[in-house]
Amino acid sequence: MSLDPATVRRIARLARIHVENVEAEHLARELNGILGWIEQLNEVDVEGIDPLTGAAQMAMRLRPDTVTDGGIPELVLGNAPDRAGTFYAVPKVVE
Amino acid sequence: MSGVIEGRDGPWEMVIGLEVHAQVISRSKLFSGSATEFGAEPNTQVSLVDAAFPGMLPVINGECVAQAVRTGLGLDAHINMVSRFDRKNYFYADLPAGYQISQYAHPVVGAGSIEIELADGSTKRIGVTRLHLEQDAGKSLHDQHPSKSFIDLNRSGIALMEVVSEPDLRTAEEAGAYLRKLRTILRYLGTCDGNMEEGSMRAGVNVSVRRHGEPFRTRCEVKNVNSVRFVMQAIEAEAARQVEVWESGGTVEQETRLFDPARGVTRSMRSKEDAHDYRYFPDPDLLPLVLDEAWVAGLRAELPELPDAKRARFVAEHGLSAYDAAVLVADQETAAFFETVAAGRDAKLAANWIMGDFFAALNRTGRGIGDSPVSAAALGQLLDLLANRTINGRIAKEVFEAMVDTGESPASIVESRGLRQVTDTGAIEGAVDRVLAAHPDKLAEYRRGKDKLFGFFVGQVMKAMAGKGNPALVNETLRQRLSA
Structure with missing residues (x-):
């Protein structure tokens, strides 16, 4: 697997990270290095072994369906750069 | 509504699949303990988990899982005893985490089916591909301020079930019947109130057209259609648009479109251009969801x-x-x-x-x-x-x-009101005699062979008895008198 600068720019745009064209080339080299390192895992024979989805071989704990939270609009809005009443206010998103 | 569109050079067939988002009935949210009740003041039913504060950990609501399993059982579907949650990444102001927790590769419910009934009395079995659990997003209000959008996260994190159908539907009527049937099943199960107008059930429609016998052509998704009638209209409008594109030598591009009910057309949603690259990956905050056989059997036993x-x-x-x-x-x-x-x-x-x-x-x-x-x-x-x-x-x-x-x-x-039926033969005979005496001309006509007048006499007798005569006795008495 190999990333070209165009793919790097696309990934950056999807992640809303600003990347200058000159940086893209350099980043592509770095990311390809990481990918190449990870691809070494392909050398391991995993025939017949179930995929591991987490380090802890446990199942998820189920919570009872009771209301235990909420009612804290001031905390929730505490870091909001802008608000209107108890709404967050953000630059207009036009469809 | 035959499902066949007569094009300029031959008929086209519609191919339709539906993705339905059904809000799960539960007291608290899928991964947090805040309330789900509709209509509260903005941001008052939001926990720090729902607002995606750093360091907050999601913990799943067992009842939401039970509701999804009940729905799966009601759709005659395979229940996956091990499923998993993934992050679906996209940026929008009402999605504070920048990702939605959903189930991509391993949904909690696999293949099932729904039998629909059509107007001509026939039935058809429609495949259900899968059902998975995911979080709802918050709500954006765009019309409250000239340059700002207002965000309310009360809905953020409420559990949704996404029910995906196979592309088995061939007409708008079938799609309507599928939605109504799914809504009925959800309401019977008590897993979703099925109210499309209030948005607790929302439909996305995948539509493509093809010549008979061809493989599938490119489809478009029409998003957020909020009534059964609009779903049917959106299908007709989108299929007609695609036929026009193909017949004029063009190519239908896979894209997300919106239905405009006022104008009866669909239009492209350009802003979602990149949206299909969601870069799903397993949510590292969440362990696999492993169900217990006995627990599922218990849910099955309690189904209505x-x-x-x-x-x-x-x-x-x-x-x-x-x-x-x-x-x-x-x-x-x-x-x-x-x-x-x-x-x-x-x-x-x-x-x-x-x-x-x-x-x-x-x-x-x-x-x-x-x-x-x-x-x-x-x-x-x-x-x-x-x-x-x-x-x-x-x-x-x-x-x-x-x-x-x-x-x-x-x-x-x-x-x-004295409406008791009169079965007293004396009273009925009296009424019959009075009616016959009052209409000697009609009686003579009847005797000359105008049998139709029998109904006239019945009507007059009933009228004379204020409608309370026993109809069988009135008929019988009249017949006797007239043949005498």
């Missing part, structure tokens, strides 16, 4: 009787037609109402009264079956008065209207 089973039972047990049974089971409350009225009575007569005069009265008074002016017990008493011949069929309709207006019991209306 579902519409298909109920319909079959109404046909077998009560002798109803398939059509009548389908109408009565479409709503659980109606089905229960019918069973109360029909218990120990003529079920066919009960069905006719409910689907006729009773539904008409609900429509007229703008009430639902829950706050109906006539209870099932009262309607049953009315049918008893008919069965034991206290009143005749015509008077029964009059009594029923009085029940709707006054809420009184049928027996007291019959007594207080």
Whole structure:
């Protein structure tokens, strides 16, 4: 697997990270290095072994369906750069 | 609505699949303990988990999982004993984490099916690909301020079930029938209230067209259509657009579109261009969801009787037609109402009264079956008065209207208004004689062979008896007198 600068720019745009064209080339080299390192895992024979989805071989704990939270609009809005009443206010998103 | 579009050079077939988002009925959210109740003040039902504060960990609500499993069982679907949650990444102001927790590769429910009924009485089995659990997003209000959008996260994190159908639907009518049937099943199960107008059930429609016998062509998704009628209109509009594109030598591009009900057309949603690259990956905050066989068996044992089973039972047990049974089971409350009225009575007569005069009265008074002016017990008493011949069929309709207006019991209306059927042969003979004496000309015509006048005499006698004569006795007495 190999990333070209165009793919790097696309990934950056999807992640809303600003990347200058000159940086893209350099980043592509770095990311390809990481990918190449990870691809070494392909050398391991995993025939017949179930995929591991987490380090802890446990199942998820189920919570009872009771209301235990909420009612804290001031905390929730505490870091909001802008608000209107108890709404967050953000630059207009036009469809 | 045949599903066939006559193009300039031959017919086209529609291929339709539906993705339905159904809001799960639960007290608290999928991964947090804040409330799900509709209509609260903005951001008052939000925990720091829902607002995606750093370091907050999601913990799943067991009841939401149970609701998804119940729905899966109700759709006759495979329950996946191990499933997993993934992050679906996209940026929008009402999605504070920058990702939605969803199930991509390993949904909790696998393949199932829904049987739909069509207007011509035929049925068709539609495949359900999968059902998965995911979080709802918050709500954006764009019309409150000239340069700002307002965000309310009360809905953020409420559990949704996404039910994905196979592309088995071929007409807008089938798509409408599928949505209605799915809604009925969800309501029977109590897993979603199915209210499309309030947004607790939302549909995305995948549409493509093809020549008969061809493989599938490129599809477009029409998003967020909020009524069964609009879904059907959106399908017709989008299919017609695609036929036009292909026939004019163009190519249909895979994209997300919006339906504009006012203009009856779909339009492209350019802003979602990148949206299909969601870069799913397993959510590292969440362990696999592992279900217990006994727990699932317990949920299965508690399932209510579902519409298909109920319909079959109404046909077998009560002798109803398939059509009548389908109408009565479409709503659980109606089905229960019918069973109360029909218990120990003529079920066919009960069905006719409910689907006729009773539904008409609900429509007229703008009430639902829950706050109906006539209870099932009262309607049953009315049918008893008919069965034991206290009143005749015509008077029964009059009594029923009085029940709707006054809420009184049928027996007291019959007594207080003197509507008891007259079966006294002396009184009937007297009325017949008076009518015949009053119409000597008609009587002479009848005797000369104008048999049609028999009905006229019946009408006059009933009128003379204020509608209360026993119809069979009136007929019999008239026949005797006229042949004398």
